[in-house]
Amino acid sequence: MEVEDALRMMRDPLGAPFYPRVFQVLLLLTWVVHIYFVTVAVGSSVTTIYGFRRGDERWLRLARSCARLTPSGVGLGIVTGIAPLLFVQVIYDPIWYASNALTGFWSVIFIIVVASGYTCAYVFYLKGSADGRLLWSSVLGLALLVLAGWIMHVLASVSIRPEHWREWYAPNGVADTRGIEFHSFNVARVAFLLPLQAAIGTAVTGLIYTWYRMKRDDADREYLTWVAGLSRRLGIIASVLYGGVGIAWAVTEGADYDLTAPMAIALGGVGLAMAAFFAAHRDPVGIGRRALGAWFASLAVVAVIREVIRATALSRFNYDVGSYPYRVDWGSVAMFTVTTIVGVSIITYMVMVLFQSGIGAGERIPRGIDRLGRISTAMLGAWFAFFLLVGVYAVVAL
DSSP states (O other): HHHHHHHHHHSTTTBBBSSSHHHHHHHHHHHHHHHHHHHHHHHHHHHHHHHHOSSSSHHHHHHHHHHHHHHHHHHHHHHHHHHHHHHHHHHHHHHHHHHHTTEEEEEHHHHHHHHHHHHHHHHIHHHHHHTTTTTTHHHHHHHHHHHHHHHHHHHHHHOOGGGGGHHSGGHHHHHHOOOOOOOOOOOHHHHHHIIHHHHHHHHHHHHHHHHHHHTTTOHHHHHHHHHHHHHHHHHHHHHHHHHHHHHHHIIIIITTTOOOOHHHHHHHHHOOOOHHHHHHHGGGGHHHHHHHHHHHHHHHHHHHHHHHHHHHHOOOOOOGGGSSSOOOOOOHHHHHHHHHHHHHHHHHHHHHHHHHHHTTSSSOOOOHHHHHHHHHHHHHHHHHHHHHHHEEEHHOOO
């Protein structure tokens, strides 16, 4: 059987429930949010360990803040990772399931690795962040998070090389069902996407932190100015390296798909643009929102590059998302839309309340936020009631 035929036959026979290109766009958008939180978790973990090793007062204070941030970043990375994973399973199901089968051992333990990394980070925050005890727990948590990132990198790399699946599954004609081999990887790509994005993401988060904390009447301006300056310097150095390693990724993996030039221009340009952004703001205390916007725009470029690589790799076997069969299921579309609206409303309300309480804006939240809370919680109650009624109907009437 040819690879092209195998990919076609492995698709969901029912097709996608909506227009495939829509899922492709949603995949890009949700990946940007997901990778931000993942890399912030890694970066804050490194900062925690380094800060406690340094031991001076300012570094210890920053390390304690990062120790609190790490488990939150992991948790948010997990939650925001559900959406892009589901979109991949909808439009790229043949390559996703094949890569999981070929790397089965690591796919199975992935959840265990992530959960263990979160547990280690949380244990250190809860029991050791006050005085630095149990620092080994933070180190172990970081190692596990990096391992999780490596596993996902290998899965992605294996998935875009279907021409090698047969030889990887049965080397020398003998089936290897262990799924323990790392069949394909690119060091430049993983360095670009994990440690360097973690460094820039941590720098951006530091600037958001200083912008936010400066709004308090009791803000420690000297300390926050130091954090902002440190974040700016980290951002400049990491962005320059980011662009250089991005070019290395283009030269290595990009060459396999005749994408070296566009990838080098895009990724090198993103690195230089971020470095220029950080360098241009000599007083970085109040630039948190702008830094976040610039970083999300950069991540969007990276998301597009990743998608171009995947689409180009699969186009050699006539696999195209635009030609994926679909059948519009308006019930599923309506459910997805309503769930998204309810979820975004609740999250927006919670973020606004936390923001107001964090800056010490008084005992009562503004009337507009209170109204949003009432509406969003009412929608959430109606959403739960609807699901309950559907379940009762399915049990009683069907």
